[in-house]
Amino acid sequence: MPEQTYQYYLNQKTVAAHYLELGNVSKALEHFINAYQTPFGIEDLDLMLELAFLYDEVDEQKNAIQLFYDMIKLDPEFPTSYYGLATIYDDNEDYEKAIYYYKKTIELDPNYEAAHFFLANIYDELGENEKAIYHYEKTIEIEPAYYYAYINLGCIYEAEDKNLKAYHYFYRAHQVDPADYMALFNLGVACRKLGQIKESIRYYRKSLNSNPEYSFTYLNLAILYKEVFEDYQESIALYTEGIKYNPEVSVLYYNRACCYALLHENEKALEDIKFSTQLSPSLIEYMKTDDELSDIRQMPEYQAIYNE
Numbered sequence: 001m002p003e004q005t006y007q008y009y010l011n012q013k014t015v016a017a018h019y020l021e022l023g024n025v026s027k028a029l030e031h032f033i034n035a036y037q038t039p040f041g042i043e044d045l046d047l048m049l050e051l052a053f054l055y056d057e058v059d060e061q062k063n064a065i066q067l068f069y070d071m072i073k074l075d076p077e078f079p080t081s082y083y084g085l086a087t088i089y090d091d092n093e094d095y096e097k098a099i100y101y102y103k104k105t106i107e108l109d110p111n112y113e114a115a116h117f118f119l120a121n122i123y124d125e126l127g128e129n130e131k132a133i134y135h136y137e138k139t140i141e142i143e144p145a146y147y148y149a150y151i152n153l154g155c156i157y158e159a160e161d162k163n164l165k166a167y168h169y170f171y172r173a174h175q176v177d178p179a180d181y182m183a184l185f186n187l188g189v190a191c192r193k194l195g196q197i198k199e200s201i202r203y204y205r206k207s208l209n210s211n212p213e214y215s216f217t218y219l220n221l222a223i224l225y226k227e228v229f230e231d232y233q234e235s236i237a238l239y240t241e242g243i244k245y246n247p248e249v250s251v252l253y254y255n256r257a258c259c260y261a262l263l264h265e266n267e268k269a270l271e272d273i274k275f276s277t278q279l280s281p282s283l284i285e286y287m288k289t290d291d292e293l294s295d296i297r298q299m300p301e302y303q304a305i306y307n308e
Helices: 002-021 025-036 046-059 059-076 079-091 096-106 115-123 127-140 146-161 163-176 182-191 198-208 215-229 234-244 250-262 267-279 283-288 298-305
Strands: none
Touching: 002 025, 002 096, 002 115, 025 046, 046 059, 046 079, 046 127, 059 079, 059 250, 059 267, 079 096, 079 115, 096 115, 115 127, 115 250, 127 146, 146 163, 163 182, 215 234, 215 250, 234 250, 250 283, 267 283, 267 298
16 A cells, blocks of 8 residues: 555655664664655655765665756755766766766755865866866855865965965965864965964974874975974974874985984984885985985995995
């Protein structure tokens, strides 16, 4: 009877939602499929959307794509169907299709901030900065607290050496989330490029307090102390702290080696060079022309290892 079928459909949706809350995706998927296979399920856009995103989560993308296309046939004006397709094509780096479906989403719902953001991401990835900026700005216009839109805008302007604009957007991100290390790190970068050395140090230090495991903060701050203050001991201390958290990051050892070499602690420098080039053999060619390591290259042990 239709009433029994409808009750079964409702029960399957309820059970699926319960398993989803428990984090049991496979059981949730099983019961959503049961609900979808009823006459009521094949007309339930919300159910189809949930099922499609679950298919995508468990790497059954063909099923997810088919569901999104079925949703479009059922309701061509439902923007999330197009958004779902766009995200799958985006993940697979099929940017032409992803762009088409993100644009279709925005055509149906101009205030769909996630579509603007991820469309901007693609343009950013493709180096189409003006289009990326436009859609990041639209994202912020729709959702003023969209943290990563500010971060990504700042990164575009910093790469273009428009450092005041970069600072502005990094600071806006910092206002959205004052504790997040990435905004603090990028503020450090922008301030260094603007010649605001004390502010740069302050932001880098705050970033390390927020996330002591991010290797690039140690790298940038240590380079600052080395290049601006010629404080090689402080640089070495920062590299050493960074290595404690990131023992596989070769550039920390390499740059510490350069500081040891500048202090004429050649044995320590050579040990770091050996370790860094074991981790990243590509550093060997760079090392052979690095002026700071010229004394190290004269050491017999170096020459025995690197055939010079």
